[in-house]
Amino acid sequence: MSDPDAGPRTRPGGRSARVRAALFEATLAELVENGYAALSISTVAARAGVHRTSVYRRWPDRDALLEAALASLTAEPVRPEDTGALETDLRRYAEGIITVLNGPAGTVLQALLSSDARSLPQADRLRQALLSSRRALSAQMLARAVQRGEIPATTVADDVVDLLVAPLYFRLLLTGEALDDALAARTARAAAAAARAGALTAQTD
Amino acid sequence: MSDPDAGPRTRPGGRSARVRAALFEATLAELVENGYAALSISTVAARAGVHRTSVYRRWPDRDALLEAALASLTAEPVRPEDTGALETDLRRYAEGIITVLNGPAGTVLQALLSSDARSLPQADRLRQALLSSRRALSAQMLARAVQRGEIPATTVADDVVDLLVAPLYFRLLLTGEALDDALAARTARAAAAAARAGALTAQTD
Numbered sequence: 001m002s003d004p005d006a007g008p009r010t011r012p013g014g015r016s017a018r019v020r021a022a023l024f025e026a027t028l029a030e031l032v033e034n035g036y037a038a039l040s041i042s043t044v045a046a047r048a049g050v051h052r053t054s055v056y057r058r059w060p061d062r063d064a065l066l067e068a069a070l071a072s073l074t075a076e077p078v079r080p081e082d083t084g085a086l087e088t089d090l091r092r093y094a095e096g097i098i099t100v101l102n103g104p105a106g107t108v109l110q111a112l113l114s115s116d117a118r119s120l121p122q123a124d125r126l127r128q129a130l131l132s133s134r135r136a137l138s139a140q141m142l143a144r145a146v147q148r149g150e151i152p153a154t155t156v157a158d159d160v161v162d163l164l165v166a167p168l169y170f171r172l173l174l175t176g177e178a179l180d181d182a183l184a185a186r187t188a189r190a191a192a193a194a195a196r197a198g199a200l201t202a203q204t205d
Numbered sequence: 206m207s208d209p210d211a212g213p214r215t216r217p218g219g220r221s222a223r224v225r226a227a228l229f230e231a232t233l234a235e236l237v238e239n240g241y242a243a244l245s246i247s248t249v250a251a252r253a254g255v256h257r258t259s260v261y262r263r264w265p266d267r268d269a270l271l272e273a274a275l276a277s278l279t280a281e282p283v284r285p286e287d288t289g290a291l292e293t294d295l296r297r298y299a300e301g302i303i304t305v306l307n308g309p310a311g312t313v314l315q316a317l318l319s320s321d322a323r324s325l326p327q328a329d330r331l332r333q334a335l336l337s338s339r340r341a342l343s344a345q346m347l348a349r350a351v352q353r354g355e356i357p358a359t360t361v362a363d364d365v366v367d368l369l370v371a372p373l374y375f376r377l378l379l380t381g382e383a384l385d386d387a388l389a390a391r392t393a394r395a396a397a398a399a400a401r402a403g404a405l406t407a408q409t410d
Contacts, residue, residue, distance in 0.1 A: 035321075113319060113378065113379070114318060114319060114320075114323045115319075115320065115321050115323070116240075116320050116321045118319045118320070127379065127380075131379070131380055159391060159395075162372055162375060162380075163368070163372060163392075163395055165375070166371035166372040166374070166375035167367055167368060167371040169371070169374070169375050169378070169379055170367060170370070170371035170374050170375065173318065173374070173378050173379075174318070174332065174336070174374055174378075175332075175336055175367075186364060186404075186405070186408075187368075189399075189404040189405075190364075190368055190395075190396075190399035190404045190405055191395075191399075192404070193398060193399045193402035193403075193404035194394075194395035194396075194398045194399045194402075194404075196402070197398035197399075197401070197402055198398075199391075199394040199395045199397070199398035199399075200391070200394075200395055203390075203391075
């Protein structure tokens with residue numbers, strides 16, 4: 001690239017990074033408030049207070065900009081901690097996901113999953129990226145619990161994490177009840193108990 | 206009412222009931238395919254092969270028709286069976302819900318929750334009706350398990366049922382994975398194990 005300040009390789013923290021962050025925020029806000037059909041580089045640029053040509057220098061069209069804005073939402077996934085016990089590992093992890101879902105990324109995700117924008121290929125890729133990154137990261141928590149002898153070695157890590165996380169999305173997308181630390185504690189307690197009881201091992205049903 | 210064949214009091218099975226079923230089906234199909242903005246009594250009547258005036262005789266406007274069509278989706282809720290054990294009770298119940306979610310009602314529900322139609326007050330009432338009817342019915346399963354001494358008396362029935370059902374909606378609305386009997390077996394096994402371990406009792410977190 002001839003322009004070291006353009007495109008996704010830009011170092012974080014500089015003016016260019018701030019412009020990019022503002023553009024991503026404006027893109028997602030426009031998508032949530034006015035929908036994909038109305039999304040345009042002109043509207044986004046105006047909302048972010050950036051000249052259109054600065055946008056076109058980085059992204060050729062609105063789809064490229066939208067893709068980059070959505071990718072930024074999963075750029076910093078929640079990382080499991082090692083607390084020394086499965087239930088507290090799961091609890092911290094659920095608390096981290098709840099923090100994200102209660103923040104701006106959660107608003108965007110909810111809007112994307114609950115509106116006509118859901119059918120966009122970009123929304124589908126975001127959904128897939130979110131799930132695969134979560135499953136890859138959380139497998140480590142379960143491997144540690146197996147090593148400590150807390151749960152059977154045949155425990156299916158994805159099933160434990162789905163059981164932990166599903167009640168969060170159930171509230172976000174269906175019941176509308178609060179996502180809070182009490183929910184994190186309860187769902188972690190339940191998922192850990194089910195795993196310890198051997199209810200989440202690979203079985204023929 | 207002067208016309209015994211009109212409105213919601215009509216006996217099931219007659220010609221009027223068939224017309225009503227066809228109108229409900231057409232209403233929901235139009236909503237799913239073309240959205241709320243395009244929904245009109247004319248379009249629905251044409252699709253169902255019914256004259257507009259027959260529709261207006263029963264429902265004053267499209268909103269009343271839509272409300273009735275959506276209410277028909279929860280008119281026959283899944284009823285828990287008494288199999289004599291919590292895990293199999295939960296498993297049968299999850300299988301019943303999966304059958305519904307994999308059928309036409311599931312298509313409508315998914316479309317309602319994942320499109321701009323979600324913001325309609327009718328969609329919101331359907332969501333609430335679905336949840337409250339499920340919670341009322343399923344409390345009986347948990348009460349029986351307490352009576353049998355399978356789970357602690359302080360078990361929170363709603364939490365057990367949420368843990369059972371959340372993974373189904375997680376797949377329906379987020380991962381897109383199959384809703385099958387293996388999932389029903391696994392989620393029932395996990396929810397029953399968590400309940401038996403006392404992980405779903407009322408606690409201060």
